[in-house]
Amino acid sequence: MKYELSSKNLLIASPDNTPATKDKELIPLSSILYPSYSIDSNNWVKLVELPSLYSCDEALLLCQISEDEWSAWIPDHGEAVLNSKQFCY
Structure with a gap:
């Protein structure tokens, strides 16, 4: 091409x-x-900031709570509510 x-x-x-x-x-x-990306549940995302010193740097999105918030599971940390500014995909 x-x-x-x-x-x-x-x-x-x-x-x-x-x-x-x-x-x-x-x-x-x-x-x-400026490609458009859609965020879906059951996808792994990269965390911008770690919730604890020993947690993983990725999270599994479980479900969307609001326009900007997601319920997520972070290995070695547990379940957390993430703002969409706290992760990248």
Whole structure:
């Protein structure tokens, strides 16, 4: 694949061996710079800050409590309520 940036903030993807105007796919640049992720229960996430010195640095999301809060299980610590700012995925 060959990639080039257009003047309208679109990434143009085309196969290597095709003419420049044939078989192009336009990809909005914002979807590449800011991909959307969905958080689901039963997924492991990386903790930004450890709840204790001996706990694991990952947590298993159990269920969503509110828009920004999740019930999670942290190995070597137990169950905890995490704010979405306390983990990354």
